Amino acid sequence: MLLATHQATATPYRCVTVSDGRKVFREFLKTEYSEENLLFWVACEELRTMDSHDEDAVEDQARTIYEDYISTLSPKEVRNSLTTASPG
Numbered sequence: 614m615l616l617a618t619h620q621a622t623a624t625p626y627r628c629v630t631v632s633d634g635r636k637v638f639r640e641f642l643k644t645e646y647s648e649e650n651l652l653f654w655v656a657c658e659e660l661r662t663m664d665s666h667d668e669d670a671v672e673d674q675a676r677t678i679y680e681d682y683i684s685t686l687s688p689k690e691v692r693n694s695l696t697t698a699s700p701g
Contacts (some may be wrong), residue, residue, distance in 0.1 A: 624682040631652065653682040 628634035629651065642648040660674045684692045 649682060649691050652689065653691045654679070656682065 614671060628638050630698055635651070635655070639651050642651050656678045657672070660671065660678060663671050663674060665671060681696055684690065
C-alpha cells in the first residue's frame with residue numbers, strides 16, 4: 614500500500630496528486646460518503662491545467678463541473694461554505 618510504504622513522505626496533497634494515493638484516498642472517501650469531494654477536486658485540477666486558448670474545451674469542463682458538483686440538482690453535489698454556512 615502506497616501510504617504505508619511511503620509514510621515519511623505522505624502528505625495529504627501528495628496522496629491526492631499521486632495516482633495510487635488518489636485511489637486509496639478515494640476508497641476511504643467512499644466509506645465516508647465523501648467521494649464527490651475528490652472527484653470535484655480532480656475535475657477542478659483538470660480545468661486549471663487546460664489550455665486557456667481552447668475556450669470551447671474550458672467552457673465544456675466548467676459546465677460539467679457545475680452540473681456534476683455544484684448544481685443543487687446534481688447527485689454528486691459537494692458541500693461548500695456558501696451553502697453550509699450557519700445563519701447569523
